[in-house]
Amino acid sequence: MLIKKVKSRIKFLMILMLLLTIVIFLILKSLEENIVYFFSPTEIYDKPNISLNKKIRIGGLVKEESIKKDQTSIKFIITDLKNEIIVSYNGSVPNLFSEGKGVIAEGQLKDKKYFVADSILAKHDENYMPPEVSKALEKSKY
């Protein structure tokens, strides 16, 4: 009797958990646009009906040697190694903002190639190492 009860509870729970998995999957799928924190330049390019002048975020790497600073503003190119967008920003950037490193810009697209940012966030990757190791890695590249 007890084993029968246990077996029926197990079945009930398995079905319930399966249903939960499906429901959660569907909810997450439908909310996808709101869950992603930023779009890559390629995703911007591929979007068929991008609304200009709507607040969005784009993310990627700062293209090497693309940073141009002047008195109050900064211009740089954000790339995902396939497509690029030019970003311009008035204000100070985070300390970790630098060429070849990750960045997220929040603002408005003027057109598919030009973005005006009202805030800049630096994104760092998952690698942690002492400066000496990083220098040794750089040297071994050449």
Next chain:
Amino acid sequence: MFKKLLPNKILSLNNNLITTLLIIMILVIAVGLMFALFISPSDYIQGDSARIMYVHVPSSFIALGCFGFIGIGSILNLIFKIKFIPLMTKSLAPVGCIFSLVSIVTGSLWGKPTWGIWWVWDARLTSMSILFLFYLAYIFTWKFVNNFEKANKISSVIGIIGLFNLPIIRYSVDWWSTLHQSSSITLTSAPTIHYTMLIPLIIMFFGMVMYSLIIFLMSYKTEVMKFKLDKKKNRK
């Protein structure tokens, strides 16, 4: 040794054992902090602000791990209705809750100098906040529902639903674009943390696990005593 966790034996849990564990824990944390704050190198990009990792990462692991235990315990509880399981999960919840809060706060303190912002609602940070809320729901159920069986059922359901949040937290940085970086330590690939930083991290993790274990044992012993006392009272 695990027989000690059965309700009959836990009451014989020696205070000497707790004291021994406490001394070991203090030593481990002391060594860990020495490495974390002074001996380990600073990061090649983040400098010394990366040292918050030695508290943030273990807290996150423990917060997730504790809810994993609670979730699996809740499933076993609903299937087998073993009385000491909810007593165990009840004792784990406050520890996991505190560590999820520590993870969120230390993460925020880490985010300001590195990302440039205290908080964003990206998938990782949002799902961790949801974990914290699940912990609160679990703890408050036991606190405010007076009937043991009712509280048991409701909290078990909360535990099982919250279990689904755990893989979402873990894979949030892989499934969606997030500000939070992807995992440096995984079961399937080599760590992307240099060993001079990974070892202090493991020491700190071990120390914080010991802390959790001590709190859990003391709390579990109390819960068993309370439970047996209530059983006696209800018989009268």
